[in-house]
Amino acid sequence: DAGITQSPRHKVTETGTPVTLRCHQTENHRYMYWYRQDPGHGLRLIHYSYGVKDTDKGEVSDGYSVSRSKTEDFLLTLESATSSQTSVYFCAISQKAGGSQETQYFGPGTRLLVL
Amino acid sequence: ILNVEQSPQSLHVQEGDSTNFTCSFPSSNFYALHWYRWETAKSPEALFVMTLNGDEKKKGRISATLNTKEGYSYLYIKGSQPEDSATYLCALNSGNTPLVFGKGTRLSVIA
Numbered sequence: 001d002a003g004i005t006q007s008p009r010h011k012v013t014e015t016g017t018p019v020t021l022r023c024h025q026t027e028n029h030r031y032m033y034w035y036r037q038d039p040g041h042g043l044r045l046i047h048y049s050y051g052v053k054d055t056d057k058g059e060v061s062d063g064y065s066v067s068r069s070k071t072e073d074f075l076l077t078l079e080s081a082t083s084s085q086t087s088v089y090f091c092a093i094s095q096k097a098g099g100s101q102e103t104q105y106f107g108p109g110t111r112l113l114v115l
Numbered sequence: 116i117l118n119v120e121q122s123p124q125s126l127h128v129q130e131g132d133s134t135n136f137t138c139s140f141p142s143s144n145f146y147a148l149h150w151y152r153w154e155t156a157k158s159p160e161a162l163f164v165m166t167l168n169g170d171e172k173k174k175g176r177i178s179a180t181l182n183t184k185e186g187y188s189y190l191y192i193k194g195s196q197p198e199d200s201a202t203y204l205c206a207l208n209s210g211n212t213p214l215v216f217g218k219g220t221r222l223s224v225i226a
Contacts (some may be wrong), residue, residue: 031213033213040218041218042204042216042217042218042219043159043216048213058213090158090159102147102149102208102214103149103161104149104161104206104214105161106158106160107158108157108158109158
């Protein structure tokens with residue numbers, strides 16, 4: 001299994017509070033991704049990173065920000081959590097974009113409940 | 116945004132039945148097609164990557180074919196077993212962009 005961990009694995013928070021989720025990898029892969037999983041929507045890309053300090057928006061980036069100060073860590077922040085952000089969040093990594101090396105390897109997921 | 120469609124959305128089969136489902140994608144934006152298996156309460160796991168028209172890949176009882184000219188891929192499961200119950204995702208690689216995932220086909224195999 002690819003060395004990807006996510007923390008926390010479960011979190012309950014209140015509307016309006018800031019929340020930061022962490023993804024940590026030991027594979028030295030260049031690309032990292034944050035997805036959310038919701039019933040009927042499958043996996044939707046929030047943000048991704050193609051290197052340290054290099055990030056870009058995905059399909060559902062509103063209300064989220066990310067940071068990547070080290071190759072191994074990719075942080076997802078909800079500045080002011082809303083109930084619509086209740087979801088399961090998956091981090092993924094890949095060696096590169098394009099070609100078979102873009103196979104993505106997923107972390108175990110973080111369940112977030114915003115009350 | 117590229118559209119990757121999977122059908123059916125869900126499928127119930129009896130143990131021992133063979134089954135197949137479809138992933139459709141824009142044929143003009145093709146670089147590679149990925150299949151993932153996603154068990155409940157776990158993370159998606161890569162099954163296959165296919166890049167060439169006519170590619171066929173096989174892993175045990177699961178196989179996949181690819182038609183890039185018409186923009187579809189089939190995933191086949193021969194002799195379904197309860198442990199095959201999962202959501203099967205396909206994802207399109209259209210070049211230097213992140214993978215675009217379909218919404219998946221949820222397979223339930225009834226013993």
